[in-house]
Every structure is written in C-alpha cells, then in structure tokens.
Amino acid sequence: MDILVIKCGGSIINELSEFFFHSIKQLQNRGYHIVFVHGGGPDINSMMEKFEIEPIFEGGLRKTTSEVLGIVELMLAGRSNRSLVHKLEAHGIKAVGLNGSDGGILTGEYIDEQKLGAVGEIQQVNTELLGLLLEKGYCPVLTPISITGAGTKLNVNADMAAGSVAKALCADMCLFVTDVKGVLKDEQIIERLTEAETLGLISDGSIHGGMIPKVNTALSVLNKGVGEVMIVSGKGHFYEAGQFIGTKFFQEEGVIQ
Ligand SMILES: Nc1ncnc2c1ncn2[C@@H]1O[C@H](COP(=O)(O)OP(=O)(O)O)[C@@H](O)[C@H]1O
Numbered sequence: 623m624d625i626l627v628i629k630c631g632g633s634i635i636n637e638l639s640e641f642f643f644h645s646i647k648q649l650q651n652r653g654y655h656i657v658f659v660h661g662g663g664p665d666i667n668s669m670m671e672k673f674e675i676e677p678i679f680e681g682g683l684r685k686t687t688s689e690v691l692g693i694v695e696l697m698l699a700g701r702s703n704r705s706l707v708h709k710l711e712a713h714g715i716k717a718v719g720l721n722g723s724d725g726g727i728l729t730g731e732y733i734d735e736q737k738l739g740a741v742g743e744i745q746q747v748n749t750e751l752l753g754l755l756l757e758k759g760y761c762p763v764l765t766p767i768s769i770t771g772a773g774t775k776l777n778v779n780a781d782m783a784a785g786s787v788a789k790a791l792c793a794d795m796c797l798f799v800t801d802v803k804g805v806l807k808d809e810q811i812i813e814r815l816t817e818a819e820t821l822g823l824i825s826d827g828s829i830h831g832g833m834i835p836k837v838n839t840a841l842s843v844l845n846k847g848v849g850e851v852m853i854v855s856g857k858g859h860f861y862e863a864g865q866f867i868g869t870k871f872f873q874e875e876g877v878i879q
C-alpha cells in the first residue's frame with residue numbers, strides 16, 4: 623500500500639484552498655492512501671486569549687498546564703479536527719477524525735514535566751487501527767494528542783507527531799502543509815535541501831520560529847523508512863501534473879532518493 627502522511631499546520635487549516643483538495647484527490651487517484659495529522663496552534667492561542675492565559679513557548683513547544691491541556695484538547699479535537707474532517711468529506715474524501723490518544727494510536731511520554739508540563743513525545747504508534755481504516759478507503763485524521771501508559775493525555779507538537787506516524791507506517795512520503803511555499807531564503811523558495819544546508823540555515827537565522835520543528839522533523843524522518851519528505855503550501859496546488867511543488871529534503875548532497 624502506498625502511504626502518504628500529511629501534516630496540516632494550524633497556520634493554514636482554516637484557509638485550505640480548493641487547489642489543495644484537488645491535489646489530494648489527484649494523489650488518491652494515483653493510489654496513495656492518506657493519513658492526516660493536524661495542528662491548530664493559532665486556534666489554541668485565540669482560545670487561551672479568551673481565557674486570559676498567556677501562551678508560553680519553550681523551544682517551540684507550548685508550556686502545558688492542566689488548564690492549558692483542557693484548552694488544547696478542546697480546540698484540536700473539538701474544532702480543528704472537526705473542521706478538517708468536514709472539509710475533506712465536503713470534497714468527496716472519506717475521512718474519520720480521531721484524537722491521537724483514541725485507541726492508544728499515539729502513546730507518548732513526558733519530555734520534561736518540570737519545565738513544560740504535559741508536553742510529550744511519541745514513543746509508539748498503534749498502526750493497526752490506522753491500517754484498518756486505510757484498507758477500507760478512509761483517511762484517518764489525527765490530532766497530535768497522545769496518551770501515556772498510565773492514561774494521562776499529553777500535548778505533542780503536530781510536526782513531531784506526524785513524523786512519528788510517517789516512520790511507524792514506513793510511509794512512502796511525508797508532507798508538511800503550511801502557509802508558505804516551502805523553506806524560503808530572501809523570499810525565494812529553496813527546492814532542494816540537504817541536512818547540512820538546513821542546519822546552516824537554522825544557525826544563520828534564515829529558518830526560525832515554527833519552521834524549526836518542521837525542518838528538524840523532516841530531517842529526523844529521512845532514511846528512517848520514509849521515502850520522501852517535503853514542505854509544501856496549502857494555498858495552491860502542491861501536486862500538479864505528477865510533480866510535487868515545495869521544498870524537498872535530501873540526506874546528502876547529490877544523493878537522489
Ligand atoms: N526560512 C523560512 N522559510 C519559510 N517560512 C519560515 C522560514 N523561517 C520561518 N518561517 C515561518 O514559519 C511559518 C510556518 O510555521 P508555522 O507558523 O509553525 O506553521 P504551521 O502552523 O503550518 O506548522 C511561516 O509562516 C514563516 O513565518
């Protein structure tokens with residue numbers, strides 16, 4: 623089975639274009655089975671504002687008290703997930719929305735409870751349920767919320783959750799859909815990036831903010847059983863005439879994977 627994992631960023635989830643859904647349909651017609659993992663950072667921030675709680679990020683990860691975790695789950699499972707599933711269904715794409723913690727799909731552990739609160743990293747992905755849905759032609763749509771062995775929910779960065787799902791499924795491809803065309807330098811898209819080049823762009827500040835967890839995850843899934851990794855835009859076509867449009871990552875210069 624050709625599997626594609628698509629991470630849909632919170633930056634774009636409420637503004638996905640008709641071209642985006644057209645690209646998805648084309649990929650399904652080409653035989654890809656698709657798993658979605660989504661974020662929802664901006665929606666979480668606006669709800670926190672309503673509760674008058676200031677968002678705090680450490681290294682790109684949201685400090686998650688139990689009160690914040692309630693808001694994170696409310697927005698990811700109750701809003702972002704519902705909205706993405708609804709839009710997919712409206713475009714004729716069969717989709718089933720799930721909290722990542724449902725059925726133990728995403729099990730995780732605390733990263734640093736003292737510093738970050740209920741923020742986790744994925745330890746294991748239960749691929750059985752995902753496989754059943756894919757076989758029947760449904761696209762699973764997952765929030766990045768995971769659960770510990772003891773049954774505690776954890777907030778996981780959605781880029782990292784998508785990378786873990788792609789690795790566990792040995793996906794043919796992992797795509798990070800965001801609000802820019804790919805990794806940019808001087809406003810120009812960089813179409814191919816090696817690991818060394820990417821690390822250079824982080825250290826010179828060309829890659830910053832929310833792009834950092836995305837490129838780090840992209841590099842971490844390369845050569846871990848995932849065929850191809852790209853960052854693409856949800857604003858236009860990201861797949862047209864058999865070609866993907868965006869930034870593609872390579873392990874080493876000159877090596878075509
Ligand atoms: N070199 C770069 N190229 C493109 N975008 C970058 C770069 N460095 C930082 N960014 C920022 O990263 C943002 C995408 O990350 P983020 O907002 O976290 O998206 P998402 O919600 O899709 O995960 C872009 O909108 C841009 O502001």
Ligand SMILES: CC(=O)N[C@@H](CCC(=O)OP(=O)(O)O)C(=O)O
Nearest residue numbers: 632661662663683684778779780
């Ligand atoms: C631990 C952590 O930071 N979790 C993220 C989960 C959502 C996310 O990653 O959404 P984006 O894709 O929009 O960034 C958060 O609370 O914002």
